[in-house]
Amino acid sequence: xxxTQISVFLENRKGRLYEVCSLLGKNKINIRALTIxxxxxxxxxxxxxxxxxxxxxxxxxxxxxxxxxxxxxxEVEDKPGGLAGILKVLSIGDINxxxxxxxxxxxxxxxxLVFRFEEPDKAIKILRKNKVKVINKGDIVNL
Amino acid sequence: xxxxxxxxxxxxxxxxxxxxxxxxRLKETIKQALKTxxxxxxxxxxxxxxxxxxxxxxxxxxxxxxTKDDLRQCYxxxxxxxxxDEVVRIHTSSGTxxxxxxxxxxxxxINDWTDLVARCIVATGATKKDIxxxxxxxxxxTGGLGxxxxxxxxxxxxxxxxxxNTKRQIQLMKDFKTTxxxxxxxxxxxxxxxxxxxxxxxxxxSLKKAYLGxxxxxxxxxxxxxxxxxxxxxxxxxxxxxxxxxxxxxxxYKCGMHTxxxxxILEIINPKxxxxxxxxxxxxxxxxxxxRRATPILRYRTRDLAFVYKGSxxxxxxxxxxxxxxxxxxxxxxxxxxxxxxxxxxxxxxxxPEVGTNYMIHLEKDGSLDKLIVKVEIYSKMFTxxxxxxxxxxxxxxxxxxxxxxINPVLExxxxxxxxxxxxxxxxxxxxxxxL
Numbered sequence: 001x002x003x004t005q006i007s008v009f010l011e012n013r014k015g016r017l018y019e020v021c022s023l024l025g026k027n028k029i030n031i032r033a034l035t036i037x038x039x040x041x042x043x044x045x046x047x048x049x050x051x052x053x054x055x056x057x058x059x060x061x062x063x064x065x066x067x068x069x070x071x072x073x074x075e076v077e078d079k080p081g082g083l084a085g086i087l088k089v090l091s092i093g094d095i096n097x098x099x100x101x102x103x104x105x106x107x108x109x110x111x112x113l114v115f116r117f118e119e120p121d122k123a124i125k126i127l128r129k130n131k132v133k134v135i136n137k138g139d140i141v142n143l
Numbered sequence: 144x145x146x147x148x149x150x151x152x153x154x155x156x157x158x159x160x161x162x163x164x165x166x167x168r169l170k171e172t173i174k175q176a177l178k179t180x181x182x183x184x185x186x187x188x189x190x191x192x193x194x195x196x197x198x199x200x201x202x203x204x205x206x207x208x209x210t211k212d213d214l215r216q217c218y219x220x221x222x223x224x225x226x227x228d229e230v231v232r233i234h235t236s237s238g239t240x241x242x243x244x245x246x247x248x249x250x251x252x253i254n255d256w257t258d259l260v261a262r263c264i265v266a267t268g269a270t271k272k273d274i275x276x277x278x279x280x281x282x283x284x285t286g287g288l289g290x291x292x293x294x295x296x297x298x299x300x301x302x303x304x305x306x307x308n309t310k311r312q313i314q315l316m317k318d319f320k321t322t323x324x325x326x327x328x329x330x331x332x333x334x335x336x337x338x339x340x341x342x343x344x345x346x347x348x349s350l351k352k353a354y355l356g357x358x359x360x361x362x363x364x365x366x367x368x369x370x371x372x373x374x375x376x377x378x379x380x381x382x383x384x385x386x387x388x389x390x391x392x393x394x395x396y397k398c399g400m401h402t403x404x405x406x407x408i409l410e411i412i413n414p415k416x417x418x419x420x421x422x423x424x425x426x427x428x429x430x431x432x433x434x435r436r437a438t439p440i441l442r443y444r445t446r447d448l449a450f451v452y453k454g455s456x457x458x459x460x461x462x463x464x465x466x467x468x469x470x471x472x473x474x475x476x477x478x479x480x481x482x483x484x485x486x487x488x489x490x491x492x493x494x495x496p497e498v499g500t501n502y503m504i505h506l507e508k509d510g511s512l513d514k515l516i517v518k519v520e521i522y523s524k525m526f527t528x529x530x531x532x533x534x535x536x537x538x539x540x541x542x543x544x545x546x547x548x549x550i551n552p553v554l555e556x557x558x559x560x561x562x563x564x565x566x567x568x569x570x571x572x573x574x575x576x577x578x579l
Contacts, residue, residue, distance in 0.1 A: 007528025009521065011558050037530045041555050044530055061340050063560045065523040 002070040002120050003137050004052040008045040009065040012038075020045060023062055029055045033073075033114050035101035046101070048073070048114060071116050072124055073103070075133040078111040086113075086132055093126035095119065144395050146458045149265040149297075150258070153405050154460045161461060162200060164405055168433035169203065170194040175439040178224040181217045182441065203408065203431065208417065208442045214244040214384065223247055225437045234285050234383050246383060247437035253292070255434045256386045259403050260293025263392035266401065266458070267352060267377045269323050271298030274349075276321040278330060279357060280306040280567050285387025286357050290325045293389060299323070307566040309334060313341045320349040325379075325388075328360035328368060329569040332500030335371045336523075336559055345373060354379045356388055358568045359447075359468040359486055363493035367500075378467055384443055385430050391465045399452040399464025406434045409463065410442070411451055414472045425450040427472055428465070446472045476572065478506065478513045483548045485572050488517060491543045497525040497536050501562045506574045513576060515552040517544065520559045 010016050017036075024031060033048040049055045052068065059066045076082045090097065096118050103112035112135065117123040127134055148154050156164070174194045176182035189205050190196065197203075214222065222245075223230075231253060235245045248256070269275075275294040279286030287305055294301045302315055312334060315321065324331065331353055338344065350372055355365065356379030365376045380400050381388035390407060391400035402409045408431040411420045420426040428445045432438075448471060452464040470484035477483075485504055492502050499520035507514045519540065521533070533556060541554045565571075 005528075007526075009523075009526055009533075009558055011561060013561075039530065039534070042533070042557075044528060044533075046528070060523075063340060063558075065521060065526045065559055067526050067528050069528050 002124070003048065003073055003135065005069045005071040005114065005116070006047050006049065006052055006055055006059070007067055007069055008047070008059060010036075010043045010045050012041050012043060017045065020059070020064065023058060024049065024055060027054065027058045029058070031104065033101065033103040033112070035099075035114075037099070048103075069116065070120050071114050072120050072127070073112055073114050073135040073139075074127060075110045075135060076113050078109055082111065083113065086127070089126060089130040089132065090123065093123070095123045095126060144457075145268065146395060147265050147268060147270070148460075149262040154262060154266075154401075154462065156405070156461055158461055161404055165408060165433060166197075166200050168405070169200065169408065169431070170197050172431065172433055172435070172439045172441070173197055175224040175436055176441060179217075179222050179439070181213065181221040182439070200408070203442065204419075206441050208429065208444050209440055210444050211244065211384075211446070214440075215242040217244075218242055219245055222438050222440070224439055225249055230437055234387065235283055236383055244384070245438075246386070248386075248435075249437045252386075252435050252437055255406065256289065256389055257292040257296050259386070259406055260289055260389035261296045262403065263354075263379065263389055264290075264293055264297050264299070264323075266392060266394040266460070267354070267375075268395045269297065269299065269352060273299045273322045273351075274302065274319055275299040275323045275325070276302040276304060276312070276316060276319075278304060278306055278312060278324060278326040279388075284567070285381070285383045286325070289381065289387035289389055290354070294323075294325075306330070309337050309566075310341055313338060313343050316350065317343055317347045322349055322351045324350065324353040326353055326355065327357045327565070327568065328355045328364050329358065329501070329565045329571075331355065331368045331376075332364070332371070333564055333566075335368075336500045348372075350374050352377065354388075354392075356380060359470065361486055361490040361493055362467065363490055367493050371500075380447075380465065380468060382445055382447070384440060384445070385432065386435075390430070394456065394458040394460060396457050398456065399466055401456070401458075401460050401462045402465050404462045407432060409451070409465070411449070412444075414444075414446075414448075420450075422451050422453045425466075425469060448472060474572070476504075476506065476574070478515050478548075478550050481549050483515075483550065487548050488544065489571075491547050492517065492519050492540060495536075495540060495543070497522055498540070499523065499559045501559075501564070502571065503562050504572045506572070506576050508576050515550050516555060517552045518555045518557055518562060520557045520562055523559050 030050045031047050035046050037044045098116040100115045229249045230247045231250045232248045235243045281287035353376045355376050368376045377393040380391040391402040393400050410429040411426040414427040428447045430443050432440050447468045449466045470486050492498050499522040501520045503518040505516040537554050544552050
């Protein structure tokens with residue numbers, strides 16, 4: 001199952017990341033995973049939150065440029081070679097990873113990773129077929 | 144297309160009759176001018192001591208140009224041609240660039256100006272049924288009061304809010320079903336970027352037309368404003384020295400601005416030599432007032448660049464059409480020896496859909512070289528969250544700019560709403576080179 005990621009366009013300006021985070025905090029929206037793609041003068045903040053629809057509304061109403069992207073979160077065994085195992089499955093299935101990053105927390109002895117695929121549905125099918133646990137939307141709230 | 148007239152007799156007067164009318168009114172203007180200390184002296188130098196010394200329109204060419212500097216020298220009363228008790232209003236320039244200038248108006252002057260503005264409004268197809276929201280500043284700036292009087296004369300319901308206060312503007316547009324805006328091109332784009340946060344969609348609005356003026360802008364900016372709101376945008380041109388708005392305005396065909404030649408003599412000259420240029424040749428606009436009693440002005444050099452279109456307009460108005468203002472003789476930038484007009488940069492950035500509604504031009508010194516930095520806001524609806532797409536956009540804008548102005552700019556992408564907002568005239572060029 002695909003889950004929703006929010007991308008926020010950020011100028012490289014002091015305090016801009018703080019503004020996003022404090023806005024989400026004030027609205028009781030919790031960040032579960034985060035990464036920043038950066039270039040010399042702007043960055044794109046990518047976050048997975050517990051209430052994505054609320055989050056995007058709050059961000060847009062406050063003048064942020066943001067959009068929603070489908071991503072896939074999977075559980076990886078927290079041991080050497082855990083990620084390699086998943087990437088192998090994807091590679092054999094001819095699935096290209098656009099980017100990936102890890103969750104801020106882990107609920108068990110498993111690590112959680114976020115993937116952005118060109119073809120998320122095909123990727124999910126292949127992952128499931130190979131017994132890789134794909135996280136559901138509801139799970140994000142309960143993590 | 145339906146073509147309406149406010150004063151058909153004058154607006155469609157045949158050229159020969161129009162020239163006769165111009166000559167008669169030029170003589171009246173000379174008569175008034177000779178009552179001012181400034182022109183009395185200046186006209187004497189070229190042997191004009193009475194209106195009868197003007198035999199034909201060609202004689203105008205013997206009169207020296209009047210410059211902005213002349214108007215400053217005349218401040219406050221050097222150009223006053225009537226008794227002060229005949230004057231009902233003055234408009235002064237801000238004086239930010241030096242000594243202010245002043246234009247006096249008699250009751251008849253204001254009446255004539257109002258009629259010219261009414262012509263402009265009717266030429267765009269607007270009627271007394273329209274709801275007119277005037278977002279130009281009132282007060283000394285002529286944009287607000289000029290259109291206000293004209294719109295009232297047409298019989299529109301006028302919302303005289305003036306500039307600024309975007310949230311309230313949007314609320315009023317919605318609540319009173321505004322159909323026509325008078326607004327600067329930069330502000331209309333800004334208003335669009337604020338609709339979403341005000342919880343207003345285009346369906347909540349009844350907008351049909353916008354009159355864009357007070358600053359030079361490109362055809363792409365017009366198209367952008369029209370597409371964003373689904374409206375017709377009309378070009379307006381005027382300057383406080385020539386009353387203000389109501390000098391030149393587009394009709395429903397939007398193919399150049401009809402310049403009211405019964406009220407102004409229009410010349411286009413080569414700014415270097417002062418020689419008059421033919422149709423379709425770009426040069427500096429020069430105006431002579433023909434129906435102003437309190438402050439007659441002869442051959443005023445506007446420093447605005449434009450050209451006159453060839454041929455006649457489908458609307459049957461005989462008054463010649465001026466192109467949009469392509470620049471000013473004094474806003475040309477010399478960047479590493481290359482001449483660049485800010486309008487060329489605007490033309491490029493505003494035709495790219497991913498670019499939002501605002502941009503800025505910065506110039507800095509980088510060692511001994513000039514560095515051009517173009518800052519553009521991205522259009523939030525085009526944001527995909529993809530870094531590669533933004534990099535590609537940057538390269539595209541850079542390539543297009545390089546092709547247009549030869550200079551390789553530094554390009555910066557900014558968040559919507561982060562660049563300075565201009566509710567009046569935009570000041571988009573920041574030149575830091577001279578201060579170093």
